[in-house]
Amino acid sequence: MKRFLRNDLDAMPQRYRAAFVNSLSGFKSASVIGTCDLRENTNLCIVSSVVHIGSNPPLMGFVMRPPSVTRDTYENLIQTGHFTINHVAIEWVAQAHQTSARYPRELSEFEATGFTPEWVEGFAAPAVKESRLRMGLRLVNDMPIEQNGTRLIIGEIAWTDVPKEVVLEDGYVDIEAIGTATISGLDSYHTTQRLSRYAYAKPDKGAQPL
């Protein structure tokens, strides 16, 4: 083991440090976020920071880099109050990664990277037709993080499309069966293989595989 102190991190060149620190948080959600402006000009960008906030009400969040960097997505979701989260599948990780390129504002990443917008009636953000698990969210909170100017964006799930056959009897959705990818660091994509599920843990016995 090598110990890195705070000073060591601060002394790393910027890109090296970004790659290093981004790896430390463990495996992450691979999702593309869909938004549009009031004229339905669409935008799509990959994020690895989707996090479950709660089930009742059903809330998801993601961390957004400073609006000076992520421009369109932030402006769109503030304008419309809507966004979609779409799972990235292992067959199209390259295409999903490509949505992080800085395309000119007037060019939609849907078009540039070959995804198909899917519109849900009454919902002002495009989903990704190619995705096998997608959801539409209404913006309910936009929390500035004072330490670095990022924001925690929180949405309430308005609807979600899930293949029926992967919803198990206890409500668990088998996202491995639909080929959802996972990310490590800034740019590494992985497939998964289940080790086990475990029952709700109780103090009087060890972990019980389900």
Add this chain to the structure above:
Amino acid sequence: MKRFLRNDLDAMPQRYRAAFVNSLSGFKSASVIGTCDLRENTNLCIVSSVVHIGSNPPLMGFVMRPPSVTRDTYENLIQTGHFTINHVAIEWVAQAHQTSARYPRELSEFEATGFTPEWVEGFAAPAVKESRLRMGLRLVNDMPIEQNGTRLIIGEIAWTDVPKEVVLEDGYVDIEAIGTATISGLDSYHTTQRLSRYAYAKPDKGAQPL
């Protein structure tokens, strides 16, 4: 695809809904959080909500359930201002899952579940000796999320222990090589297999494997 509307989610039985909604966020970080009180009584609990907040300064966050539920960890980190994040390895996912059982307050999960506390000088929270990637963080923000009473806890990395041989030349840390696990839903543990890394995306060409 089956579409679930907000009403359908609200109508689900509580545990079913928790399993369902927890699956929608994609694959998640598998980490155990170490804390202690002012008398160095230790606590350890598994979390799947660790999220990268930024690299400069190096910041990590996690979502904490209402303090009425997660009791000890929250009180400890407020008291000491310190906590550790330790990657869960695929060989000991069962043991890590077991830290979620509600042990009596006076019993440490380290002892109950068989982990070894590791102390770093001057740092008031125990790390997990068995973990192959661990870090110590100083609490810098505790943000209440008004929608459901959870909190986003943010820490600044004070130190991190990483096996030297998995830090690649560009700073990326190969967490798959050290057997870091990933979680889906509330209770499913997975190993990973790399598909590819991709270069920083540029608008004028498609994704380039590294």
